[in-house]
Amino acid sequence: MRYWLMKSEPDEASIDDLAHAPHRTLPWTGVRNYQARNFMRDTMRVGDGVLFYHSSCPEPGIAGLAHVSSTAYPDPTQFDSKSPYYDAKSTHENPRWMLVDVVFEKKCALIPLAALREHEALADMRVLAKGNRLSITPVTEAEWTFITNHLM
DNA sequence: GCCAACGTTGGC
């Protein structure tokens, strides 16, 4: 069992969108970064915990909890020439981009980025590291426990 | 809109 922080732009997919999706589940489409893809493809397991993070928005921060609900499979948007995530170099035989499904657990009062930075226990969180741009980052069990027990 | 930081591309 591992833990992750996954960034989503709420204009595209917010915690409310996840809560109201069929089966409260969304495929994590649109990741086009190899490191983030590798986490989904190689390291994530069904049941892993997910901190659902809103990024590129007026109030960036953790908006709720989810968990991984599928193993990795090809991101269908890479084959869709009308999608902004279309990748002409990817083929069905050799898909470049993989994703997992994520299922809603709960919404919480938004934990702003600035609030996360206030806690010594979270000082080493990957998402808080200077210059971090990865949309999927590992979360330690200690960080997960601190956030879910003390900030939610 | 700015800009720091980082990832990718492609010429050599």
Add this chain to the structure above:
DNA sequence: GCCAACGTTGGC
């Protein structure tokens, strides 16, 4: 394999 140029991310 190097690295300059370019594109993207994402907080502010």
